[in-house]
Amino acid sequence: MWTQLPFGEGLRAALGPPRGPRRLESSPRSRVWRVELAGTPAVVKQLVAGPGAEERYAREVAALRIASRAEPAVVPALLGTDPGERVLVLAHVDHRPPPREWIVGYAKALARLHATGVPADAGLLPAWSGPTQGDADSFLHLAETLGVTVAPGVPAELTALVGRLDRAGGHALLHGDPCPGNDLHTRGGVTFIDFEQASLGNGLTELAYVRIGFPTCWCVTKAAPALLDRAETAYRTTWKALTGTDPEADLTDACAGWLLRGDALVERARRGTVDHLARIPDHDWTWGTVSARQRLAHRLGVVAGMTADRPGLRGLHTVSTDLRRAMAARWPSLGPVPADRP
Incomplete structure (x- = not known):
């Protein structure tokens, strides 16, 4: 189902069971949910199957790992991956309206x-x-x-x-x-x-x-x-x-x-x-x-x-x-x- 959270046994073993999944707005190329992991908000992103999906997934994972070198962080922490389902689990980032400048x-x-x-x-x-x-x-x-x-x-x-x-x-x-x-x-x-x-x-x-x-x-x-x-x-x-x-x-x-x-x-x-x-x-x-x-x-x-x-x-x-x-x-x-x- 399009609304089913793609959180397999490997992710559950590593991160625990997700609670309270809620769909978030995303592009047609992906499906995104907000969940709770051990009481902490996180984001689950799955790239939709189709031409180029595997490459886009690989790019995103590689880029997040490279970018994680920055301190303070400039990307959400990558908590887990499921390459077979093209799923990433990311730390949730609280954001607010940007300033005028x-x-x-x-x-x-x-x-x-x-x-x-x-x-x-x-x-x-x-x-x-x-x-x-x-x-x-x-x-x-x-x-x-x-x-x-x-x-x-x-x-x-x-x-x-x-x-x-x-x-x-x-x-x-x-x-x-x-x-x-x-x-x-x-x-x-x-x-x-x-x-x-x-x-x-x-x-x-x-x-x-x-x-x-x-x-x-x-x-x-x-x-x-x-x-x-x-x-x-x-x-x-x-x-x-x-x-x-x-x-x-x-x-x-x-x-x-x-x-x-x-x-x-x-x-x-x-x-x-x-x-x-x-x-x-x-x-x-x-x-x-x-x-x-x-x-x-x-x-x-x-x-x-x-x-x-x-x-x-x-x-x-x-x-x-x-x-x-x-x-x-x-x-x-x-x-x-x-x-x-x-």
């Missing part, structure tokens, strides 16, 4: 999460994969479709950008989907949950979320520039304090990479199905708090601002500026993304 604490916790990864973790999780040449080509095709002139040197700029992102490497533990809602705000800081897309790579690909507008997430926000600066400074300072090094790679490249990815305009179940950038001229659709065209216009504005004086990306600056202007002229009712999370 939540992205500062979020960025600090994100750095602490990322810093738990070490070179010896290679192979425990897949390496992060960035935008492809196909993504770059789709982006330029969209620009031309909307009447934007693409200078001869721009395709080579984007090819070089894709190459830099592919070579960025890194061993940071990346959450994979560090969205509002996957961050639990507690008295002690931020705790992250739902690591089904975790990978190893360069942390700036996820620090970019706060500036580019949470590209893989249902909710998009645009923070004030001063708040963004505080969040990014908190990340860099925390990372250096923990690792002794400055973050490698380039935040501008990371944000530009998210701009190219049409799959970052739709929810996970629809990714990898069609060229979503090619749909923009004739279709708009809502996912979460904004429409696809709003998401794209916001990213164009961010990248245009970041690349204005950036050698090697000045052509992208011009295309981003002109494409955003073309979208505003074509769809004058296109509004800005929200300043605050729901």
Whole structure:
């Protein structure tokens, strides 16, 4: 039954019998319950059977074990697992509404999460994969479709950008989907949950979320520039304090990479199905708090601002500026993304 708690004999032997199971809201890819174990609240999560379920389960378990190195904790304690049923048992985390300037604490916790990864973790999780040449080509095709002139040197700029992102490497533990809602705000800081897309790579690909507008997430926000600066400074300072090094790679490249990815305009179940950038001229659709065209216009504005004086990306600056202007002229009712999370 869909409502039956998947708590087998092995988990019962290790953790005792669960009491008072209560279903919690979750994505279609998982089923989640709150239970009591020896009078202490815990969470039982089962990944629903289907394509990719075994891999997502393995990623989540590996990521939670790597992240458990952080002190204070940035993830719930992993109390038990049942690989055969794709079940995890986690400590329950009491959380509360985030503060107004939540992205500062979020960025600090994100750095602490990322810093738990070490070179010896290679192979425990897949390496992060960035935008492809196909993504770059789709982006330029969209620009031309909307009447934007693409200078001869721009395709080579984007090819070089894709190459830099592919070579960025890194061993940071990346959450994979560090969205509002996957961050639990507690008295002690931020705790992250739902690591089904975790990978190893360069942390700036996820620090970019706060500036580019949470590209893989249902909710998009645009923070004030001063708040963004505080969040990014908190990340860099925390990372250096923990690792002794400055973050490698380039935040501008990371944000530009998210701009190219049409799959970052739709929810996970629809990714990898069609060229979503090619749909923009004739279709708009809502996912979460904004429409696809709003998401794209916001990213164009961010990248245009970041690349204005950036050698090697000045052509992208011009295309981003002109494409955003073309979208505003074509769809004058296109509004800005929200300043605050729901």
